[in-house]
Amino acid sequence: MALVKMKELLAEAAEKNRGCGAFSVGNMEMVMGALRAAEELDTPIILQIAQVRLKNSPLELMGPMMVQAAREAKVKVAVHLDHGLTFETVLRALDYGFTSVMLDASTLPFEENIARVKQVVERAKGYGATVEAELGLVGGSEDGKEDHGIACTDPGDAQVYVRETGIDALAVAIGNAHGSYQAAPKLAFDVLEEIHNRVDVPLVLHGGSGITDRDFQRAISLGIKKVNIATASFNSVTNHAREYLAAGEKHNYFDLSRAMVQGTYENVKHHIQVFNTPYGGTD
Numbered sequence: 001m002a003l004v005k006m007k008e009l010l011a012e013a014a015e016k017n018r019g020c021g022a023f024s025v026g027n028m029e030m031v032m033g034a035l036r037a038a039e040e041l042d043t044p045i046i047l048q049i050a051q052v053r054l055k056n057s058p059l060e061l062m063g064p065m066m067v068q069a070a071r072e073a074k075v076k077v078a079v080h081l082d083h084g085l086t087f088e089t090v091l092r093a094l095d096y097g098f099t100s101v102m103l104d105a106s107t108l109p110f111e112e113n114i115a116r117v118k119q120v121v122e123r124a125k126g127y128g129a130t131v132e133a134e135l136g137l138v139g140g141s142e143d144g145k146e147d148h149g150i151a152c153t154d155p156g157d158a159q160v161y162v163r164e165t166g167i168d169a170l171a172v173a174i175g176n177a178h179g180s181y182q183a184a185p186k187l188a189f190d191v192l193e194e195i196h197n198r199v200d201v202p203l204v205l206h207g208g209s210g211i212t213d214r215d216f217q218r219a220i221s222l223g224i225k226k227v228n229i230a231t232a233s234f235n236s237v238t239n240h241a242r243e244y245l246a247a248g249e250k251h252n253y254f255d256l257s258r259a260m261v262q263g264t265y266e267n268v269k270h271h272i273q274v275f276n277t278p279y280g281g282t283d
Helices: 006-015 028-040 059-072 087-096 110-125 155-165 189-198 213-221 231-246 253-275
Strands: 020-024 045-050 076-084 100-103 130-135 169-172 203-205 224-229
Touching (some): 006 020, 006 045, 006 130, 020 028, 020 076, 020 231, 020 253, 028 045, 028 059, 028 231, 028 253, 045 059, 059 076, 059 087, 076 087, 076 130, 087 100, 100 110, 110 130, 110 155, 155 189, 189 203, 213 224, 213 253, 224 231, 224 253, 231 253
Parallel strands (some): 020 045, 020 224, 045 076, 076 100, 130 169, 169 203, 203 224
């Protein structure tokens, strides 16, 4: 249907009281599987890639493929740089046609975080791109090599941060973490609700892999409009590839490729269905 701004998809998600899935991809098969699920369920999605993944999935290869796939999709698709670590990488993503970018300055002091993100906001205006940023510390990291701990986003700071930076979406820390959880996390819904009441931009939940379906839906009801899924998709791709290679004696690349597409498709489809279902709880 169209390559669109992420801001547009988050506004639509708010209108329809659902969350928009942001699915990390690392190769052609993952792009194909994610779009297959989105088109089957007639639901817009966000394709994204984090900077730490670029050593395995170079931006100069992944970027044009993601953007072109979005242009030719039968549903609206935004293309997002997740956890950009340098201004240079953010600019490269914008030049490739990404409709959304994130500079992650969450480990820096508050004022420095604001200053760096403001630079991105100003530059992104020239591209008409959406800007996401993070306040507080989401546990772990995209590649599992670092962990700065977990520090919940302060609602008062969030209000100042959104106003001063001019961002379009705010990633919050409410007990969530990147990577795989040993057990489902206990999310601070009271903190999330207060942030939602204080800021006027869509909220983003990172570290989605392993959060329960019910907690996803409750978070969406409290202002989360973008939900990141990475580890669950990578794990599903790996598991489907392993199962294919373990079955039978003869294997070929093309059937292996189909197994990876299927692994992505199943995981993305499940999460889209969860994010499209309103929260019905009373807790």
